[in-house]
Amino acid sequence: MTAAQLLPLAVAVPLLGAVTLALAGRLLPRLGCDILATAWASADVVLLAGLWHCSSRGTQVNWVGAWKPTGGEGVGIVLVGDRIGIGLALLITVLILAALLYAWRFFEEPPAGHRGTFPALILLFEAGMCGFALTGDLFNAFVFFELMGAVAYALTGYHVEDPRPLQGALTFGVINSLAAYCSLMGIALLYARTGELGMAQIGRHLAGHSADALIVVAFVLVLTGLLVKGAMAPFHFWLPDAHAVAPTPVCMLLSGVMVELGVYGAARVYWTLFSGPGGIPAHAMRDVLTSTGVVTALLGAVMCWQQRHIKRMLAFSTISHVGLFLVGISLLSPQGVTGTALYVAGHAGVKAALFALTGVLLDQHGSVDEHSLYGRARELRRSAGIMFVLGALALAGLPPFGTGLGKALTEHAAGEFLGWLPAVFVLTSAITGATVLRTAARVFTGAGGRPDATAGAQTRGDHEEPEVRDPGRPVPAPMLVVPALLLAGSLVLGLLPGPVTALTRAGQLFTSRAAYLAAVGLAPTNQPAMPVVTPVAPPVVWTGEGIALGLLSTILAAALAATALWGPALQGAAAHRLRGLAAAVTQRLVAPLRSLHSGRLGDNAVWLATGVAVLLVAFSTLVQP
Amino acid sequence: MSRTARIRLFWGAAAVIAALYTMACLRLPHFGTAVHPYGDRAVAATLRQRTANTISSINFDQRAFDTLGEESILFGAVLGATALLRRTSHDHNTRPRPVRVLPSTRLFGALLLPVALLTGIYIVAHGQLSPGGGFQGGVVLATALHLAYVAADYRALQRIRPRELLDQADAVAAGAFTVLGLAGLVAGVAYLQNVLPLGTFNTLSSGGLVPVINAAVGIEVASGVIVVLAYFLDQTLFATGPAGGAFRKKAER
């Protein structure tokens, strides 16, 4: 049995686990369900780690049901496990395991017969995400996309006892489903043009036509579904609302990997389908996605700074980082992909840890409101507090965290394309890091002045109910161990040379269309069957420039946080004038921006339509047939 | 954003989308084109697999992995809907009043119920031969059962609808699909490979693994739809919890 044969197990094993848990939940006690779920998730991690190891020998390809094509033409579905795909699946399984461990004794006792439901849904979520990461068939990708979507809607609204606003879950469901239908329309258009569903096959058939309106419309429609999940502005409005509602372990997964899968999907679809002749020219892709990525990163950072509901704050920080990931991908270079992959992995650990720590606050104090929590979590200073600060610094890009290394590699690649792009990286990661740092200082130490707890008509995070109704108890050990492990994981990613070396090769493979076509048995005509072996560039780990920029954004973050905390108390005319300026900027620019985030379904839908229209106009002007 | 602004923005976006979509449609092959490369290959493969209904062969054999994902969506949706609609401690339950049913309605339902159930089973069983299959038959089976609700009353439906059992049947059928796929791996070939003998074309046992997966899908769809409908019916007929306003108030205290 070869590794390639085992690829479908990345989907089948969690599916079987979900079924087992749904059935065993009727018989087993609570503890039994938790143990079973954790064991199953650990098995998935082992499986994917094994596949990751085998993928160093080359891309693993599996034709499900042995429907291997003859003469390049087949009827089956292919799974393609290249290093980026398998690496992402490995990240998914690790985060699933973390979320399940974190959720030990997390919810109030579920009703008998439903004990297995939550872990079963989590494992189904895992199956959907792994399937999406590995599939090489466009319609199959849609199916797994819908699987992870449908399960995510249910998980977001899972905690029905809880009186928190639920419309976030519904908006999430409606908007993401609508976007998925847009994708399916695009898939149908591509099928009409090429008569194929396999990604590589479609890409090969596009070469016979010119890039006309049909290609542009199909590309934009397919991209819509992916980028709505990837929360690109103006498709991002659903994300903070969903995160404010979802139970903490679900937030860890949504922010940690699901959103990033949208960006991954966009990159995969571009390279395998549209990067060849008859597709979308590189300059169009680069111009459009870089600009939307920059806008998304800045918007997310500004909105993050404004929040006091900590989960919403972290959600906006995810939006900001996704903008940076989009920029990294849109450079269309192997270095950009390598850097982004590392950045995504590092960010997943840090962001999941921060959500986990927010869950501790919710558990102990029944609130996730920065203002009302002011100084109330002093007793957690030495455990959760330190980790929260570390998470904030890692978010800002402090070396040697994985986020710092990923940011350094990506911004270096970005700087080679446009000189000012690294400034965006430094600025936005500093702002999001500063926001979290500000929160940590206020909540855990009571630093700065007491914020005005009633200011602003906005989403507040107080009046929440703890997810577990036993406020007197000590913090359960898994709720602190899991974030510690996640932060350590992110640190290891930046310290060890192994992941960077692997991902450097992976980035080259990912951006090579010829290698992908050859792997699925579609060697491009007039080229040899084996991919042209590109010289392996020596992996770049930490450079002086990267460390300097990482330190710069960390210092900037600390300075911004200090300004927010102690600025209002400063005396003197200059300080007074600066405060006036800040207030004016907030009034003129930020307030209208905030009012756009109305959380209404109708507004969400209209922004979706507007985004599609903007992308259509942008691509059709840039793509000349 | 005000409502008018929102609608204006929509019209602007819709105009752009409509214009470009129309241009795209003009570049598509004309309606009824004779060029369907994938379709032709799928038909050829179907006949090689001795399956009469091409759709079943694609869904349960050639692209069975899609259907595996699809059935998982169904399984997840059933799990999710039951989790969302589960009784919470805040709900107080009342019993529904038995409704008087006209004798003619009762007779109509009693006669139609077995006919509809048989039709459902027939559609599932002949999935690889004639139009229909696990999914369509499953839906017919599920709706057929609810004729009992029309014919008698809710308590009659509850008696013939063992929800616990159906809940488990749904999970077992979803698991069966995954396990059937593993059979290929155990046999040393590919996941979801059609390892059973293909049988004679156009008979009930033809198509190898197709009728087996078809049956699993039929059971899953029928029990899944019944369970979901059961939870919705319960919400409508039983759960008359405290009024929303009062609940909200209680929560904010």
Place this chain on the structure above:
Amino acid sequence: MTGVATLNEVLALLALLLVAAVGTVAVLTRDPSRQAVVLAVLGLGLALLFTVLQAPDVALSQLGVGTAVTPLLIMLTVRRIRSKEHQARQGERDERGGPDGTGANGRGGGS
């Protein structure tokens, strides 16, 4: 290809126009219980279209899902919410409703 349209194509044209019209009506029908009925008709129209397009399998499942299950689920949801709202109005005698409740216009006093 000949210029003569086949009977199938004429039927397809009619079914397409029917589907487009009923779909529009379904969106413009603002009352959800009436919309459920229109959606059932849309399901029938789609099933007809799919039959004409030689897709009996899809037509059959559309018939089951589009005309039976989906409208039924919508009807059940509407009924559930109406009965809750009815209770909310009754419940206001004992307890004041929430600030943005549909049935809560602040008729009652304090609790």
Place this chain on the structure above:
Amino acid sequence: MNLLGPLPYLVAGWLLLVGVYGLVTSRNLIHAVGCLAVAQSSTYVLLLTVGFRRGGTAPVYSDTSPRSVVVDPVVQALALTDVVVGATVTALLLALVIQLHNRHSTIDPDRLNALRG
């Protein structure tokens, strides 16, 4: 040339846009879920019209000759999957609407304003 031209594809686009219009203007979340179902029907229509073949019969060979010309079966299999996906998503979303009403006593999306800014 044929009678319909690109009309079948345009009908699909029309359904999608009409569904989005319904979502944009909806004042009732149940109605919004219904509009989503209308938007989804566009995908069935596009898939099946794209796969139509003039003069083809249904791709079922139980009572026709294996040499008869059939319409594209692949899109039909895809549409079938899509129908199931649509039904399950509708059920989930309606379950969420019920829970939402339990908590907020309203299902007018423009009156739900707890999440903003």
